Amino acid sequence: MKTAKSKVTNTISEKDHEKLTELFIDGLKDIYWAEKHLAKALVKMEKAATSDELKAAFEKHTTETEEHASRLEEIFGIIGEKAQAKKCEAMNGLLKEADEITESTDKGTMVRDCGLIMAAQKVEHYEIASYGTLRNIARTLGHEDVANILQTTLDEEGTTDHKLTELAETYVNEEANQE
Structure with a gap:
């Protein structure tokens, strides 16, 4: 007769919950810094861009990035933390x-x-990874409201990444190849 193995449960100890909460807050502080600095960098990237379409994409994402930072401030409030950036x-x-x-x-x-576009997509992929992970941790911690806010931002980051790919594939890469 086989002996029963211990079950894996979805519950975590209070100590582990505290450690995961600390990791979550640290991740929020990290991406908050990232969003604040990205907003400034996107303005520079817009000025450096050649095509009107890429300039417009950077301008639009600057506005979205500022909104992402505002959402993070909202999340900090929901979880009872001060909105604070960590480099x-x-x-x-x-x-x-x-x-x-x-x-x-x-x-x-x-x-x-x-x-x-290459540089911007690297940024987008970093943000997608960060927001996806933070959303999953929020769910684990029982913050479904926070997870939903993070999902909204995650969706926007994915849309931006797809728009950049579209610009590259539609004409930018081909025209760059002909220069």
Whole structure:
């Protein structure tokens, strides 16, 4: 006769709950810093872009990014924490890379736009990973309301990523290849 193995349950100890909550709050602080700094960087990327379509995409995402930061402030309030940023080394590095692309490409070229799209998509993928993970942790902690807010932002980040891919595939990459 087989012995019964211990069941895995969805409940976590109070100590583990506290540790996961700390990790969650730390992640919120990290992405809050990222959003605040990205809003400024997107303005620079918009000015550096060549095509009107890419400029418009950056302008639109600047507005969305400011809204993402506001949503994070709302989330901090819901969970009873002060909205506080913690330097996000990953975003800091991605934004430095975007600056390097701008500096190493010629103004007014589609090669620059291609590089800006590449840099912007790296940022989007980082944000998608961050928001997806934070949404899942929020659900685990029983914050379905917070998870729904994070999902809204996650959806917008995905839409931006798809728009950038569309711009690259529609004409930017081909025109860059012909320069």
